Amino acid sequence: MTSPALPKLSLHHGSSAIAISQSEIVEDLPTTMKFQPVKIRAAPISDLWRKPPNTDVDNAPTVLISVPLNLHKFHSAKVTVSANWNTQYDQGGLVLFIPDEDTTKWVKTGIEFVSGAPKVSTVAASRWADWSIAPLPEAANGKLTIQVERETKGTERVESLWIYIVNEETGEKEGIREVTWWFRHDLEGGQKAHSHKSLLVGVYGARPSVPEGEGREKEELVVNLDGFEVTMFED
Template structure:
Protein backbone atom coordinates (compact mmCIF):
# COMPACT_ATOMS: atom_id res chain seq x y z
CA UNK A 1 0.00 0.00 0.00
CA UNK A 2 1.29 3.47 -0.93
CA UNK A 3 2.32 5.74 1.92
CA UNK A 4 -0.32 8.30 2.84
CA UNK A 5 0.85 11.87 2.24
CA UNK A 6 -0.15 14.94 4.23
CA UNK A 7 -2.15 17.26 1.96
CA UNK A 8 -1.04 20.87 1.71
CA UNK A 9 -2.84 23.89 3.08
CA UNK A 10 -4.58 26.11 0.54
CA UNK A 11 -5.80 29.67 1.02
CA UNK A 12 -9.52 30.26 0.55
CA UNK A 13 -11.73 33.23 1.24
CA UNK A 14 -15.01 32.36 2.88
CA UNK A 15 -17.47 30.54 0.65
CA UNK A 16 -14.80 29.59 -1.87
CA UNK A 17 -13.90 26.90 0.66
CA UNK A 18 -16.94 24.93 -0.47
CA UNK A 19 -15.37 24.18 -3.83
CA UNK A 20 -13.24 21.30 -2.51
CA UNK A 21 -16.22 19.83 -0.65
CA UNK A 22 -17.63 18.60 -3.95
CA UNK A 23 -15.02 15.85 -3.97
CA UNK A 24 -15.43 12.61 -2.08
CA UNK A 25 -13.61 12.41 1.27
CA UNK A 26 -10.00 11.28 0.89
CA UNK A 27 -9.64 7.93 2.64
CA UNK A 28 -5.87 7.39 2.60
CA UNK A 29 -4.88 10.36 4.75
CA UNK A 30 -2.27 10.03 7.52
CA UNK A 31 -3.73 9.64 11.00
CA UNK A 32 -1.68 12.67 12.11
CA UNK A 33 -1.30 15.73 9.88
CA UNK A 34 1.05 18.45 11.17
CA UNK A 35 1.82 21.81 9.60
CA UNK A 36 4.51 24.47 10.08
CA UNK A 37 3.75 27.85 11.62
CA UNK A 38 2.10 30.39 9.36
CA UNK A 39 0.77 33.95 9.54
CA UNK A 40 -2.57 35.02 8.11
CA UNK A 41 -3.04 38.69 7.24
CA UNK A 42 -6.68 39.71 7.44
CA UNK A 43 -7.99 42.92 5.88
CA UNK A 44 -10.61 45.07 7.64
CA UNK A 45 -14.24 44.02 6.99
CA UNK A 46 -13.40 40.32 6.83
CA UNK A 47 -15.46 37.95 8.96
CA UNK A 48 -17.17 34.58 9.36
CA UNK A 49 -20.58 35.26 10.89
CA UNK A 50 -24.26 34.52 10.29
CA UNK A 51 -27.04 36.40 12.09
CA UNK A 52 -30.68 36.35 11.01
CA UNK A 53 -32.40 37.69 9.13
CA UNK A 54 -29.94 39.36 6.75
CA UNK A 55 -26.30 38.92 7.86
CA UNK A 56 -24.20 36.13 6.33
CA UNK A 57 -20.56 37.19 6.00
CA UNK A 58 -17.96 34.63 4.97
CA UNK A 59 -15.02 36.42 3.38
CA UNK A 60 -12.35 35.66 6.01
CA UNK A 61 -9.00 34.25 4.80
CA UNK A 62 -8.79 30.55 5.70
CA UNK A 63 -5.95 28.09 5.10
CA UNK A 64 -7.76 24.77 4.63
CA UNK A 65 -6.38 21.28 4.32
CA UNK A 66 -6.69 20.70 0.58
CA UNK A 67 -8.57 17.41 0.90
CA UNK A 68 -12.00 16.68 2.36
CA UNK A 69 -11.84 14.47 5.46
CA UNK A 70 -14.31 11.69 6.17
CA UNK A 71 -16.30 13.10 9.09
CA UNK A 72 -16.44 9.67 10.76
CA UNK A 73 -12.63 9.52 10.95
CA UNK A 74 -12.08 12.95 12.50
CA UNK A 75 -10.72 12.81 16.03
CA UNK A 76 -9.21 16.20 16.93
CA UNK A 77 -7.43 19.35 15.82
CA UNK A 78 -5.40 21.93 17.69
CA UNK A 79 -3.49 25.14 17.09
CA UNK A 80 -1.76 27.86 19.09
CA UNK A 81 -2.96 31.32 18.06
CA UNK A 82 -1.56 34.76 18.87
CA UNK A 83 -1.58 38.26 17.44
CA UNK A 84 -1.46 42.00 18.12
CA UNK A 85 -5.18 42.17 18.94
CA UNK A 86 -6.28 45.80 19.20
CA UNK A 87 -9.49 46.34 17.22
CA UNK A 88 -13.00 45.20 18.10
CA UNK A 89 -13.64 41.58 16.96
CA UNK A 90 -10.05 40.91 15.83
CA UNK A 91 -9.90 37.11 15.75
CA UNK A 92 -8.22 33.92 14.60
CA UNK A 93 -7.98 30.20 15.26
CA UNK A 94 -9.51 26.96 13.96
CA UNK A 95 -12.31 26.77 11.39
CA UNK A 96 -14.34 23.64 10.49
CA UNK A 97 -17.01 23.27 7.80
CA UNK A 98 -19.61 20.62 6.98
CA UNK A 99 -21.51 21.16 3.70
CA UNK A 100 -25.17 20.34 4.24
CA UNK A 101 -28.14 19.71 1.99
CA UNK A 102 -29.21 23.34 1.97
CA UNK A 103 -26.66 25.37 3.92
CA UNK A 104 -23.09 24.98 5.15
CA UNK A 105 -22.50 24.42 8.85
CA UNK A 106 -19.34 25.64 10.52
CA UNK A 107 -17.49 26.20 13.79
CA UNK A 108 -14.74 28.69 14.54
CA UNK A 109 -12.83 28.90 17.80
CA UNK A 110 -9.76 30.78 19.02
CA UNK A 111 -9.03 34.33 20.12
CA UNK A 112 -11.51 37.20 19.74
CA UNK A 113 -10.91 40.77 20.92
CA UNK A 114 -13.88 42.39 22.70
CA UNK A 115 -14.33 44.89 25.54
CA UNK A 116 -10.73 45.95 25.18
CA UNK A 117 -9.06 42.57 25.66
CA UNK A 118 -8.70 39.13 24.04
CA UNK A 119 -11.07 36.32 24.99
CA UNK A 120 -11.39 32.72 23.83
CA UNK A 121 -14.33 32.95 21.45
CA UNK A 122 -16.33 30.13 19.86
CA UNK A 123 -19.06 30.41 17.21
CA UNK A 124 -21.18 27.43 16.13
CA UNK A 125 -23.30 27.99 13.04
CA UNK A 126 -26.16 26.11 11.45
CA UNK A 127 -28.98 28.27 10.09
CA UNK A 128 -27.58 31.05 12.26
CA UNK A 129 -24.61 31.63 14.53
CA UNK A 130 -24.35 31.62 18.29
CA UNK A 131 -21.35 33.00 20.18
CA UNK A 132 -19.65 32.28 23.49
CA UNK A 133 -16.70 33.91 25.26
CA UNK A 134 -14.34 32.66 27.95
CA UNK A 135 -11.94 35.05 29.74
CA UNK A 136 -8.26 34.70 28.95
CA UNK A 137 -5.79 35.36 31.81
CA UNK A 138 -3.71 38.53 31.51
CA UNK A 139 -0.61 36.34 31.81
CA UNK A 140 -1.52 34.63 28.52
CA UNK A 141 -0.61 37.82 26.59
CA UNK A 142 -3.30 37.22 24.00
CA UNK A 143 -2.12 33.71 23.14
CA UNK A 144 -3.93 30.37 23.54
CA UNK A 145 -3.75 26.76 22.44
CA UNK A 146 -7.19 25.58 21.41
CA UNK A 147 -8.33 22.04 20.61
CA UNK A 148 -11.51 20.63 19.11
CA UNK A 149 -12.18 16.94 19.74
CA UNK A 150 -14.88 14.40 19.05
CA UNK A 151 -16.50 13.02 22.18
CA UNK A 152 -16.13 9.27 22.70
CA UNK A 153 -17.63 6.82 25.17
CA UNK A 154 -15.30 3.85 25.36
CA UNK A 155 -14.74 2.88 21.73
CA UNK A 156 -17.95 4.58 20.56
CA UNK A 157 -17.87 7.91 18.73
CA UNK A 158 -20.83 10.05 19.69
CA UNK A 159 -22.45 13.25 18.46
CA UNK A 160 -20.68 16.07 20.30
CA UNK A 161 -17.70 18.20 19.37
CA UNK A 162 -15.86 19.54 22.43
CA UNK A 163 -13.79 22.72 22.57
CA UNK A 164 -10.82 22.68 24.96
CA UNK A 165 -8.23 25.17 26.13
CA UNK A 166 -4.88 23.37 26.48
CA UNK A 167 -2.43 24.22 29.25
CA UNK A 168 0.90 24.11 27.41
CA UNK A 169 2.89 23.45 30.59
CA UNK A 170 0.81 20.58 31.99
CA UNK A 171 -1.10 19.34 28.94
CA UNK A 172 -4.34 19.68 30.92
CA UNK A 173 -7.51 20.10 28.85
CA UNK A 174 -10.16 22.52 30.07
CA UNK A 175 -13.51 21.96 28.38
CA UNK A 176 -15.24 25.24 27.57
CA UNK A 177 -17.94 24.31 25.03
CA UNK A 178 -19.92 21.28 23.86
CA UNK A 179 -21.50 21.44 20.40
CA UNK A 180 -24.02 18.61 20.56
CA UNK A 181 -25.16 18.50 16.94
CA UNK A 182 -21.85 18.66 15.07
CA UNK A 183 -21.63 14.96 14.20
CA UNK A 184 -25.32 14.36 13.59
CA UNK A 185 -24.60 13.49 9.94
CA UNK A 186 -22.44 10.65 11.21
CA UNK A 187 -25.08 9.27 13.58
CA UNK A 188 -28.44 8.07 12.28
CA UNK A 189 -30.86 6.53 14.75
CA UNK A 190 -28.02 5.89 17.15
CA UNK A 191 -25.97 4.05 14.51
CA UNK A 192 -23.18 5.24 12.29
CA UNK A 193 -24.35 6.47 8.91
CA UNK A 194 -23.13 4.47 5.90
CA UNK A 195 -22.84 7.53 3.66
CA UNK A 196 -19.52 9.39 4.15
CA UNK A 197 -19.78 13.08 4.90
CA UNK A 198 -17.02 15.58 4.15
CA UNK A 199 -15.36 17.75 6.77
CA UNK A 200 -13.21 20.72 5.82
CA UNK A 201 -10.78 22.03 8.42
CA UNK A 202 -8.14 24.71 8.66
CA UNK A 203 -7.00 27.91 10.36
CA UNK A 204 -8.29 31.42 9.84
CA UNK A 205 -7.98 35.08 10.76
CA UNK A 206 -10.45 37.95 10.49
CA UNK A 207 -10.73 41.67 11.18
CA UNK A 208 -14.45 42.54 11.01
CA UNK A 209 -14.00 46.14 12.19
CA UNK A 210 -12.07 48.97 10.53
CA UNK A 211 -9.36 50.17 12.97
CA UNK A 212 -9.84 53.67 14.37
CA UNK A 213 -7.31 56.38 13.71
CA UNK A 214 -5.98 58.31 10.75
CA UNK A 215 -4.31 56.14 8.14
CA UNK A 216 -5.43 52.84 9.68
CA UNK A 217 -8.37 52.20 7.35
CA UNK A 218 -6.54 49.45 5.48
CA UNK A 219 -4.41 48.14 8.35
CA UNK A 220 -4.22 44.33 8.33
CA UNK A 221 -4.36 42.03 11.33
CA UNK A 222 -1.47 39.55 11.45
CA UNK A 223 -2.61 36.28 13.08
CA UNK A 224 0.15 33.81 13.97
CA UNK A 225 -0.83 30.13 14.00
CA UNK A 226 1.59 27.53 15.34
CA UNK A 227 1.46 23.78 15.85
CA UNK A 228 -1.59 23.19 13.67
CA UNK A 229 -2.25 19.46 13.88
CA UNK A 230 -5.17 17.24 12.91
CA UNK A 231 -5.62 13.66 14.13
CA UNK A 232 -7.86 10.99 12.65
CA UNK A 233 -9.12 7.69 14.02
CA UNK A 234 -7.36 4.66 12.55
CA UNK A 235 -10.37 3.29 10.67
Protein backbone atom coordinates (compact mmCIF):
# COMPACT_ATOMS: atom_id res chain seq x y z
CA MET A 1 0.00 0.00 0.00
CA THR A 2 1.43 3.38 -1.01
CA SER A 3 1.87 5.95 1.74
CA PRO A 4 0.07 9.28 1.30
CA ALA A 5 2.21 11.93 -0.39
CA LEU A 6 3.57 14.86 1.58
CA PRO A 7 1.85 18.04 0.33
CA LYS A 8 3.89 20.93 -0.99
CA LEU A 9 4.38 24.30 0.66
CA SER A 10 3.42 27.50 -1.14
CA LEU A 11 4.19 31.19 -0.58
CA HIS A 12 1.32 33.63 -0.07
CA HIS A 13 0.80 36.98 1.61
CA GLY A 14 -1.44 37.04 4.65
CA SER A 15 -5.01 35.83 4.28
CA SER A 16 -4.83 36.07 0.49
CA ALA A 17 -4.02 32.38 0.97
CA ILE A 18 -7.66 31.82 1.87
CA ALA A 19 -8.18 30.93 -1.81
CA ILE A 20 -6.68 27.55 -0.93
CA SER A 21 -9.76 26.83 1.15
CA GLN A 22 -11.95 26.84 -1.96
CA SER A 23 -10.35 23.56 -2.97
CA GLU A 24 -11.62 20.26 -1.63
CA ILE A 25 -10.28 19.30 1.79
CA VAL A 26 -7.56 16.70 1.35
CA GLU A 27 -8.18 13.69 3.56
CA ASP A 28 -5.43 11.37 2.33
CA LEU A 29 -2.46 12.93 4.12
CA PRO A 30 0.35 11.50 6.23
CA THR A 31 -0.50 11.45 9.94
CA THR A 32 2.81 13.23 10.57
CA MET A 33 4.06 15.77 8.01
CA LYS A 34 7.64 16.97 8.39
CA PHE A 35 8.91 19.71 6.10
CA GLN A 36 12.31 21.00 5.07
CA PRO A 37 13.59 24.25 6.65
CA VAL A 38 11.89 27.42 5.41
CA LYS A 39 13.41 30.88 5.08
CA ILE A 40 11.04 33.84 4.79
CA ARG A 41 12.08 37.36 3.83
CA ALA A 42 9.71 40.00 5.20
CA ALA A 43 9.89 43.55 3.85
CA PRO A 44 9.19 46.59 6.04
CA ILE A 45 5.50 47.43 6.54
CA SER A 46 4.43 43.79 6.29
CA ASP A 47 2.08 42.54 8.98
CA LEU A 48 -0.88 40.38 9.97
CA TRP A 49 -2.95 42.44 12.39
CA ARG A 50 -6.57 43.42 13.05
CA LYS A 51 -7.65 46.18 15.44
CA PRO A 52 -10.83 48.27 15.79
CA PRO A 53 -12.19 50.45 14.40
CA ASN A 54 -10.82 49.75 10.92
CA THR A 55 -7.30 48.27 10.90
CA ASP A 56 -7.06 44.97 9.02
CA VAL A 57 -3.59 44.39 7.59
CA ASP A 58 -2.76 41.02 6.03
CA ASN A 59 0.25 41.40 3.73
CA ALA A 60 2.75 39.30 5.74
CA PRO A 61 4.54 36.60 3.73
CA THR A 62 3.29 33.15 4.71
CA VAL A 63 4.43 29.70 3.58
CA LEU A 64 1.46 27.36 3.87
CA ILE A 65 0.63 23.75 3.22
CA SER A 66 -0.82 24.07 -0.29
CA VAL A 67 -4.03 22.12 0.43
CA PRO A 68 -6.79 22.74 3.00
CA LEU A 69 -6.73 20.42 6.00
CA ASN A 70 -9.74 18.91 7.72
CA LEU A 71 -10.30 20.99 10.86
CA HIS A 72 -11.61 17.95 12.74
CA LYS A 73 -8.50 15.89 12.01
CA PHE A 74 -5.93 18.55 12.91
CA HIS A 75 -3.92 17.69 16.03
CA SER A 76 -0.81 19.91 16.24
CA ALA A 77 1.81 22.02 14.50
CA LYS A 78 5.33 22.87 15.65
CA VAL A 79 8.30 24.92 14.41
CA THR A 80 11.56 26.40 15.66
CA VAL A 81 11.89 30.09 14.76
CA SER A 82 14.94 32.37 14.81
CA ALA A 83 16.11 35.59 13.18
CA ASN A 84 18.24 38.68 13.75
CA TRP A 85 15.44 40.45 15.58
CA ASN A 86 16.33 44.16 15.75
CA THR A 87 13.36 46.33 14.79
CA GLN A 88 10.20 46.97 16.81
CA TYR A 89 7.56 44.28 16.07
CA ASP A 90 9.85 42.02 13.99
CA GLN A 91 8.13 38.63 14.18
CA GLY A 92 7.75 35.09 12.88
CA GLY A 93 6.42 31.65 13.74
CA LEU A 94 3.33 29.52 13.11
CA VAL A 95 0.15 30.79 11.45
CA LEU A 96 -3.30 29.18 11.02
CA PHE A 97 -6.35 30.44 9.08
CA ILE A 98 -10.05 29.45 9.12
CA PRO A 99 -12.59 31.04 6.73
CA ASP A 100 -15.76 32.11 8.57
CA GLU A 101 -19.16 33.59 7.71
CA ASP A 102 -18.06 37.20 7.95
CA THR A 103 -14.25 37.25 8.20
CA THR A 104 -11.13 35.12 8.29
CA LYS A 105 -10.15 33.79 11.69
CA TRP A 106 -6.44 33.37 12.32
CA VAL A 107 -3.84 32.66 14.99
CA LYS A 108 -0.15 33.52 14.81
CA THR A 109 2.40 32.61 17.47
CA GLY A 110 6.17 32.66 17.80
CA ILE A 111 8.68 35.44 18.50
CA GLU A 112 8.07 39.19 18.33
CA PHE A 113 10.67 41.90 19.04
CA VAL A 114 9.11 44.30 21.56
CA SER A 115 10.77 47.15 23.49
CA GLY A 116 14.28 46.05 22.58
CA ALA A 117 13.99 42.30 23.21
CA PRO A 118 12.48 39.21 21.54
CA LYS A 119 9.36 37.99 23.34
CA VAL A 120 7.03 35.00 23.00
CA SER A 121 4.03 36.45 21.18
CA THR A 122 0.55 35.18 20.28
CA VAL A 123 -2.28 36.92 18.45
CA ALA A 124 -5.73 35.36 17.98
CA ALA A 125 -8.14 37.11 15.60
CA SER A 126 -11.85 36.66 15.12
CA ARG A 127 -13.79 39.87 14.48
CA TRP A 128 -10.87 41.69 16.11
CA ALA A 129 -7.47 40.51 17.32
CA ASP A 130 -5.95 40.39 20.77
CA TRP A 131 -2.28 40.12 21.66
CA SER A 132 -0.34 38.48 24.49
CA ILE A 133 3.40 38.44 25.13
CA ALA A 134 5.60 36.52 27.55
CA PRO A 135 9.32 36.76 28.33
CA LEU A 136 11.82 34.81 26.24
CA PRO A 137 14.87 33.81 28.32
CA GLU A 138 18.09 35.58 27.29
CA ALA A 139 19.75 32.17 27.06
CA ALA A 140 17.43 31.35 24.17
CA ASN A 141 19.39 33.78 21.97
CA GLY A 142 16.31 34.80 20.05
CA LYS A 143 15.33 31.24 19.17
CA LEU A 144 12.12 29.43 20.14
CA THR A 145 10.29 26.17 19.50
CA ILE A 146 6.55 26.85 19.54
CA GLN A 147 3.68 24.37 19.25
CA VAL A 148 -0.08 24.65 18.81
CA GLU A 149 -2.20 21.66 19.76
CA ARG A 150 -5.86 20.76 19.99
CA GLU A 151 -7.02 20.08 23.52
CA THR A 152 -8.34 16.58 24.20
CA LYS A 153 -10.04 14.97 27.17
CA GLY A 154 -9.43 11.26 26.92
CA THR A 155 -10.41 10.41 23.36
CA GLU A 156 -12.68 13.44 22.99
CA ARG A 157 -11.55 16.46 20.97
CA VAL A 158 -12.70 19.64 22.61
CA GLU A 159 -12.91 23.29 21.65
CA SER A 160 -9.58 24.86 22.65
CA LEU A 161 -6.32 25.39 20.78
CA TRP A 162 -3.37 25.46 23.20
CA ILE A 163 -0.09 27.30 22.60
CA TYR A 164 3.02 25.68 24.08
CA ILE A 165 6.67 26.60 24.43
CA VAL A 166 8.74 23.46 23.84
CA ASN A 167 12.06 22.80 25.57
CA GLU A 168 14.35 21.70 22.72
CA GLU A 169 16.51 19.53 24.98
CA THR A 170 13.82 17.70 26.95
CA GLY A 171 10.75 18.05 24.72
CA GLU A 172 8.80 19.30 27.75
CA LYS A 173 5.88 21.60 26.89
CA GLU A 174 4.76 24.67 28.84
CA GLY A 175 1.29 26.03 28.09
CA ILE A 176 1.20 29.80 27.69
CA ARG A 177 -2.12 30.51 25.97
CA GLU A 178 -5.54 28.94 25.39
CA VAL A 179 -7.66 30.01 22.40
CA THR A 180 -11.03 28.72 23.55
CA TRP A 181 -13.09 29.29 20.39
CA TRP A 182 -10.76 27.96 17.68
CA PHE A 183 -12.62 24.70 16.98
CA ARG A 184 -16.13 26.17 17.23
CA HIS A 185 -17.15 25.06 13.73
CA ASP A 186 -16.04 21.52 14.44
CA LEU A 187 -18.24 21.24 17.52
CA GLU A 188 -21.42 22.96 16.32
CA GLY A 189 -24.28 20.73 15.20
CA GLY A 190 -26.01 20.96 11.85
CA GLN A 191 -24.65 21.36 8.36
CA LYS A 192 -21.91 23.92 7.87
CA ALA A 193 -20.44 25.26 4.67
CA HIS A 194 -17.39 23.36 3.45
CA SER A 195 -15.05 26.31 3.94
CA HIS A 196 -15.82 26.56 7.65
CA LYS A 197 -14.31 23.12 8.17
CA SER A 198 -11.16 24.02 6.23
CA LEU A 199 -7.92 24.82 8.05
CA LEU A 200 -4.82 26.39 6.53
CA VAL A 201 -1.55 25.82 8.39
CA GLY A 202 1.91 27.23 7.83
CA VAL A 203 4.67 29.57 8.96
CA TYR A 204 5.15 33.31 8.53
CA GLY A 205 7.39 36.31 9.04
CA ALA A 206 6.62 40.03 9.28
CA ARG A 207 8.35 43.37 9.71
CA PRO A 208 5.61 45.91 10.56
CA SER A 209 8.07 48.77 11.20
CA VAL A 210 10.81 50.40 9.15
CA PRO A 211 14.33 49.78 10.54
CA GLU A 212 16.07 52.84 11.93
CA GLY A 213 19.31 54.03 10.38
CA GLU A 214 20.44 55.46 7.11
CA GLY A 215 20.05 53.11 4.16
CA ARG A 216 17.93 50.56 6.06
CA GLU A 217 14.52 51.70 4.79
CA LYS A 218 14.09 48.61 2.60
CA GLU A 219 16.01 46.12 4.77
CA GLU A 220 14.19 42.79 5.00
CA LEU A 221 13.86 40.58 8.06
CA VAL A 222 15.08 37.05 7.31
CA VAL A 223 13.16 34.52 9.43
CA ASN A 224 14.44 30.95 9.76
CA LEU A 225 11.80 28.29 10.39
CA ASP A 226 13.16 24.85 11.11
CA GLY A 227 11.53 21.54 11.99
CA PHE A 228 8.09 22.56 10.73
CA GLU A 229 5.88 19.59 11.57
CA VAL A 230 2.12 19.04 11.43
CA THR A 231 0.31 16.03 12.93
CA MET A 232 -3.21 14.79 12.27
CA PHE A 233 -5.50 12.48 14.22
CA GLU A 234 -5.67 9.06 12.61
CA ASP A 235 -9.46 8.77 12.29
